[in-house]
Structures are given as C-alpha cells and as structure tokens.
Amino acid sequence: MSLAHDARVAVRPADVAQRPARTWPEINNPAAWIVAVILLIMPLIASGFFLIEIFATTLILGIMALSLMFLAGYGGMVSLMQLTIAGFSAYMVAVFGVSGNANISLGWPWWLAVPMALALATAFGTLGGALAVRTEGIYTIMITLAIGAAFYYFTNQNWAIFNGHTGINTVATPHFWGVNWRADIPFYYVVLAVAALCYFAVEYLSRAPFGLALQGVRDNPRRMAALGFNVNAHRVAAYAFASFVAALAGVLQVWNYRQISPGSVSVGACIDVLIIAVVGGITRPIGPFIGALIFVLLRTFALDFLVRLGLDGNRFRLLIGLGFLAIVFWSSDGVIGLWQRWRQSRRPAANRPGGGRGHG
Amino acid sequence: MSRFVERHPAWALISIIAIAVGLWLVFAVWPPGLEEAIGRKRVFLNAVFNGITLGGLYFLVASGFTLIFGLMRNVNLAHGSLYLFGGYVGYAISTATGSWLLSFIVAFILTALVGVLLQLIVFRRMEGQDLRQTMVTIGLSIVFADLMLWACGGDFYQIQTPNWLIGPIELPLVTAIKSSGEPVYLRYPLVRLVIFAASVVIGVAMWLALNRTRAGMIIRAGVDDRDILAATGVRIQLVFVAVFALGAGLAGIAGVVGGTFQSLSPGEDIRFLLASLVVVIVGGMGSIPGAALGALIIGLAEQLGSVYIPTYAIVVTFLIMVLVLAIRPQGLLARR
Numbered sequence: 001m002s003l004a005h006d007a008r009v010a011v012r013p014a015d016v017a018q019r020p021a022r023t024w025p026e027i028n029n030p031a032a033w034i035v036a037v038i039l040l041i042m043p044l045i046a047s048g049f050f051l052i053e054i055f056a057t058t059l060i061l062g063i064m065a066l067s068l069m070f071l072a073g074y075g076g077m078v079s080l081m082q083l084t085i086a087g088f089s090a091y092m093v094a095v096f097g098v099s100g101n102a103n104i105s106l107g108w109p110w111w112l113a114v115p116m117a118l119a120l121a122t123a124f125g126t127l128g129g130a131l132a133v134r135t136e137g138i139y140t141i142m143i144t145l146a147i148g149a150a151f152y153y154f155t156n157q158n159w160a161i162f163n164g165h166t167g168i169n170t171v172a173t174p175h176f177w178g179v180n181w182r183a184d185i186p187f188y189y190v191v192l193a194v195a196a197l198c199y200f201a202v203e204y205l206s207r208a209p210f211g212l213a214l215q216g217v218r219d220n221p222r223r224m225a226a227l228g229f230n231v232n233a234h235r236v237a238a239y240a241f242a243s244f245v246a247a248l249a250g251v252l253q254v255w256n257y258r259q260i261s262p263g264s265v266s267v268g269a270c271i272d273v274l275i276i277a278v279v280g281g282i283t284r285p286i287g288p289f290i291g292a293l294i295f296v297l298l299r300t301f302a303l304d305f306l307v308r309l310g311l312d313g314n315r316f317r318l319l320i321g322l323g324f325l326a327i328v329f330w331s332s333d334g335v336i337g338l339w340q341r342w343r344q345s346r347r348p349a350a351n352r353p354g355g356g357r358g359h360g
Numbered sequence: 361m362s363r364f365v366e367r368h369p370a371w372a373l374i375s376i377i378a379i380a381v382g383l384w385l386v387f388a389v390w391p392p393g394l395e396e397a398i399g400r401k402r403v404f405l406n407a408v409f410n411g412i413t414l415g416g417l418y419f420l421v422a423s424g425f426t427l428i429f430g431l432m433r434n435v436n437l438a439h440g441s442l443y444l445f446g447g448y449v450g451y452a453i454s455t456a457t458g459s460w461l462l463s464f465i466v467a468f469i470l471t472a473l474v475g476v477l478l479q480l481i482v483f484r485r486m487e488g489q490d491l492r493q494t495m496v497t498i499g500l501s502i503v504f505a506d507l508m509l510w511a512c513g514g515d516f517y518q519i520q521t522p523n524w525l526i527g528p529i530e531l532p533l534v535t536a537i538k539s540s541g542e543p544v545y546l547r548y549p550l551v552r553l554v555i556f557a558a559s560v561v562i563g564v565a566m567w568l569a570l571n572r573t574r575a576g577m578i579i580r581a582g583v584d585d586r587d588i589l590a591a592t593g594v595r596i597q598l599v600f601v602a603v604f605a606l607g608a609g610l611a612g613i614a615g616v617v618g619g620t621f622q623s624l625s626p627g628e629d630i631r632f633l634l635a636s637l638v639v640v641i642v643g644g645m646g647s648i649p650g651a652a653l654g655a656l657i658i659g660l661a662e663q664l665g666s667v668y669i670p671t672y673a674i675v676v677t678f679l680i681m682v683l684v685l686a687i688r689p690q691g692l693l694a695r696r
Contacts, residue, residue, distance in 0.1 A: 138433070138491065142641060275499075
C-alpha cells in the first residue's frame with residue numbers, strides 16, 4: 001500500500017526532485033534559512049507600521065490562505081469558506097471574551113475564550129466540509145461560496161450574537177506575564193510563531209500517511225476507495241484540519257484589529273483569500289505566504305503608486321483583479337510556478353519533468 | 361408524475377397535502393382564529409406574491425447560469441456582473457429614450473455580446489479545465505465590478521416603470537370580509553405581475569426550444585456528451601457561443617427587471633450570483649425546470665421568511681440548501 005503512495009508522490013516532482021521524500025525540505029536550502037533569520041530579526045529592521053500592517057497582516061492572511069492551500073493543493077477541494085471559518089472564530093473570541101459590547105460578550109478570560117472559539121470554529125468548518133464533500137470539483141466552490149455568503153448575511157441580520165452590521169468592537173487582547181501581547185513586537189512574534197507552526201504542520205502532514213492518502217484521494221478517488229480508504233472521511237478530516245488552521249488565523253485577526261464586523265467576512269474578502277492562495281501558488285505551503293505578501297503590498301501601496309502614475313487611486317481592486325487574471329492565464333501554479341519555470345529555463349540541463357504543472 | 365407517485369407514495373402524499381393547504385390558504389377566507397395566530401391574510405398573500413414574482417426574477421438569472429453550466433461545465437461566477445451590467449445598460453437606455461421595452465432589447469443584445477466575447481476570447485482557450493475557468497470568472501467578476509463602480513459610481517439606480525404599468529390592480533382573491541359583508545380584494549402592483557408572466561413565458565419558450573427544436577436537441581445532446589456531439593459533425597464551438605450569448609443575455613434582461621422592481625447598486629452582482637448559486641444547487645445543476653422550481657422555492661422562502669421570521673430569513677434559504685444537499689446532493693430535478 002505504501003508503495004502505491006510513494007509512487008504517487010514521485011509523480012510530483014517539485015517536492016522530491018532533489019531529495020528523498022521524507023525529510024524536511026528546507027533544511028538544505030540556504031534561501032529558507034535566510035528568510036527565517038530575516039523574519040526573526042524583523043523588529044530590528046522594520047518600524048511598527050511595517051511590522052504590523054505589512055508583515056503581521058501578511059502572515060495572518062497567509063495562514064488563512066494556507067488552510068485553503070492545504071485543501072486545494074493536497075485535497076483538490078477549493079473551499080471559499082476558509083475566511084468564513086476564520087471570521088467565525090474571530091466572532092467567537094469576541095463573544096466569549098471581553099469586548100466593548102458588554103451586553104453580548106460573556107467576559108471569559110482569553111485562555112478560555114480562545115480554545116472555545118477554536119473548537120467551535122473547527123466544528124463549524126468540519127460541518128461545512130461534511131456538507132461540501134457530498135459534491136465534487138466546481139460544485140465545492142459553489143457550495144462553500146454559498147455558505148460564506150449565508151454567514152455574511154446572517155451576521156448582518158443577527159443582533160443577539162453577532163451585533164448586526166456594527167459588529168463587535170474594542171475586543172480585549174491578552175495581557176499576562178507582564179507583557180502586553182498586542183504591543184507591536186510581542187504580537188509580531190506571536191503571529192510569526194503561529195504561522196511557523198501552521199506552515200510546518202502542513203508541511204509535515206503532506207508527508208505523513210494521512211497527507212499522502214489525501215493526495216491519493218485527490219488524484220484518483222475511485223482507486224483509493226478500491227484500496228479500502230474511506231474517501232469522504234479523509235476529505236472531512238482535511239476540512240477539520242484546515243478549519244483549525246483558519247480558526248487560528250481568525251483569533252490572530254481579531255486581536256490584530258481589535259474588532260470584527262460583517263465587512264470582514266464579506267464575500268469579497270472570501271474571494272480575496274482564494275486570490276492570495278492562487279497568486280502565490282497552491283502546490284506548496286510557502287505559496288500562500290508569498291501571495292499574501294504581494295496582496296498586502298498591493299493593497300497598501302497601490303493607491304500611492306496609482307496616484308503617482310497619474311491614475312485614479314481607487315482602482316486598486318482593478319489592479320488586483322487584472323493581476324489575478326494574468327496569473328491564472330499564464331501560470332496555473334501562481335508565482336511559485338513562474339519562478340520555477342524561470343529557473344528551469346536558466347538550467348535546461350536539470351532534468352525536471354514538467355515541474356510544478358498544477359492541479360489548480 | 362405517476363412514476364414519482366408509485367415510487368415515493370409518502371413524499372407524493374406530503375406534497376399533495378402541502379399544495380392543498382397552500383391553495384386553501386390563498387383562496388379561502390381565513391377564519392378569525394387563524395388571523396389571530398399568524399396575522400392578516402393580506403400580509404400573507406402579499407408575501408406569497410412577492411415570493412413568486414421574486415422567484416420569476418431569480419429564474420431569469422439562474423436559467424442562464426444553469427444553461428451555461430449544463431452545456432459547458434463552466435461555473436460562470438461573473439454571472440452576477442452580467443446581471444448588473446444589463447441593469448445599468450437598461451437604466452441608461454430607459455433614461456435616454458424613455459422606452460422601457462427598448463431597454464430590454466438593448467440590454468439583452470449588449471450582455472449577449474459580452475458573453476460572446478467572453479466565450480471567444482477567454483473560455484475557448486481553456487476548454488475542459490473547469491477549475492481554471494472558474495478562477496478566471498472570479499477574476500473577471502472583480503474586474504467588472506470595479507469597472508462598473510468606476511463608470512456608474514456607488515449610487516442606487518432605479519429604472520422608471522412605464523406609465524401603463526404603474527399602479528396596483530385588483531385580483532380576484534378575497535383577503536377579508538368587511539363587517540357589511542362586502543369582500544375586500546387583494547391589490548397588487550401590475551408591473552410585478554407582468555414581469556412574472558414574462559418570465560413564465562420565457563421559461564416555457566426555453567423549455568419548448570430545448571425539447572421541440574433541432575437546435576434544442578443539439579444543446580441537449582451537448583449537455584449529455586459534447587465529445588460525441590462534436591464527433592457527429594456539429595460545430596460545437598458555434599453552439600457554445602450561442603448558448604453563452606443566450607445565458608448572458610438572459611442575465612442582462614434579469615438586470616433590467618431587477619432594476620425596475622428593486623434597485624441597482626454595487627454589491628447586487630454578488631447578491632444575485634449567490635441567489636442563482638443557491639437556486640441551481642437546490643433545483644439541480646444544468647436543469648431548466650430545476651432552475652424554475654428552485655427559484656420558486658427560494659423566492660417564496662425569502663419573502664415568507666422576511667415576513668414571519670425577519671431575523672433569520674437568510675438562514676431559511678440556507679437551511680433549504682443544506683436540506684437538499686443532505687437528501688439529494690445532485691439537486692431536486694437533476695437527472696444524475
């Protein structure tokens with residue numbers, strides 16, 4: 001049985017072209033070490049604005065997109081509700097924890113509210129996933145989009161729990177061991193730690209038996225079923241894991257902005273997560289973070305950039321949409337795919353059969 | 361129908377009872393006890409009529425969506441943008457010329473043209489790659505939404521209803537009996553009834569065209585197996601372009617309709633995209649009768665929900681979708 005899995009993996013050249021399959025991939029890669037060191041000493045380089053507004057936001061969005069990448073890249077299920085799960089978890093932190101809306105928030109301490117939020121959001125995502133796996137392929141997109149939109153309209157209309165369109169404001173952030181964890185530098189490290197944890201968890205899972213079986217399910221569900229795997233159980237389990245990752249991102253997001261409102265879970269924002277993952281590349285866990293960096297940089301600086309070119313600065317979404325279209329048109333594997341192709345063209349001798357041609 | 365009754369006698373009985381109760385609620389004069397329990401009959405009838413006419417609008421949007429999906433396996437997530445585009449075009453034409461009917465024609469032609477361009481320039485180049493096509497339509501919907509926001513701004517627009525359709529008419533449905541014994545009849549806006557009738561006509565025409573003409577036969581064959589159809593010598597690309605144009609044009613017409621009895625603003629594109637998604641999920645992907653049934657169910661659920669359980673109206677819609685997915689994942693009227 002495991003032979004069959006390894007054969008499947010060997011078909012995917014991007015991961016295993018140079019090294020044996022079951023080691024940590026980045027250990028021999030100097031670029032990865034450089035990036036890790038830069039991320040660790042970032043507070044020395046970047047000011048508060050860059051640290052939080054650019055890098056922490058990138059990492060948070062990256063975690064959300066990572067959960068989508070896990071589902072789409074390894075499970076072949078493009079779920080548009082990852083942001084909804086994150087938003088649900090953010091709402092739950094605000095509802096169970098302490099916030100400015102005392103009539104709604106239960107005022108639990110953060111170490112009770114956060115696990116509760118994570119558990120509820122994971123359950124929510126798993127239920128949604130159980131619903132979505134009843135269908136396949138593009139149907140999954142439709143159903144998860146419908147779930148996301150329904151949640152958005154629900155938060156808009158419900159005042160008892162979600163406080164309608166005003167949302168929940170001044171959410172309290174954790175404060176212990178004499179450290180204000182929402183202060184710029186501690187918060188950056190919290191986000192970085194969670195992002196690293198999620199990244200390596202996805203990286204590990206993609207090589208663990210469960211991840212391999214999931215990739216088998218993606219490539220040929222009928223054969224996997226014939227081999228005795230429970231296809232739907234694997235898919236639902238993948239949703240559960242991805243929901244947990246997205247829920248973590250949601251907790252960080254609500255701490256970052258200290259408020260949550262329906263605007264943060266709108267359909268447009270759901271689609272943004274997909275854009276981030278696709279632009280970055282959904283075949284490898286690093287892709288979502290690259291995509292998130294591009295997205296955040298564009299979102300932050302496109303206005304100034306467009307104005308400097310003498311154009312209307314409000315057309316930032318047009319720029320994002322066109323960029324997304326271009327990526328989808330020319331590279332099915334996002335920026336990573338472009339990068340790999342560029343390296344291939346520089347080193348024609350390296351024998352890489354169709355590197356990174358995707359499932360996207 | 362008789363096969364359905366034979367196979368599922370319990371379901372058939374339940375639906376017959378439900379239909380009978382519904383008809384009684386619509387036609388009978390309500391006894392006072394019932395009025396006390398669930399409110400005035402006029403409110404109920406208005407909600408039912410609003411639901412049915414809204415269902416007509418949803419059908420117009422969703423039928424194009426489901427037609428395109430059925431033939432080309434292309435989930436056109438830019439369908440909402442086509443709807444909004446049609447609405448803006450209709451608004452521009454009706455304010456410029458004052459003709460409501462002309463705005464339908466122009467909106468149909470222009471959105472159909474956009475559909476043709478989309479099919480020729482974009483989708484033909486990535487045939488058979490469902491997921492990539494869907495991603496492209498997402499990108500397109502973002503670009504379109506921003507372009508329309510640029511051109512039309514964030515204001516609300518409403519298309520002027522023509523004079524001959526303004527005002528309510530009396531329907532032969534008794535809502536209450538006055539103390540003098542004189543019956544009170546339901547008054548309902550004429551324009552919504554006309555639009556509903558038009559969407560029924562369009563639906564029936566589409567059904568006839570699909571089931572009784574040669575072109576419809578080709579399309580149905582394409583839905584079943586487009587490769588074999590292409591192998592028989594049919595110029596499949598031409599069929600694709602025509603169907604895409606028709607589907608997009610229907611979205612454009614729906615835009616004018618929506619602009620007449622609701623309003624047009626940024627964000628409506630997503631709303632109607634969601635509505636058509638839910639409608640085709642409930643009714644069954646690629647099925648025109650399914651789209652009609654789904655649109656009716658969702659329209660009624662939305663309106664009755666917003667009258668009787670206002671906070672959770674959207675949840676009712678969603679619950680219906682969940683229920684259908686749980687019982688019949690392929691949709692109520694889909695064949696597979």
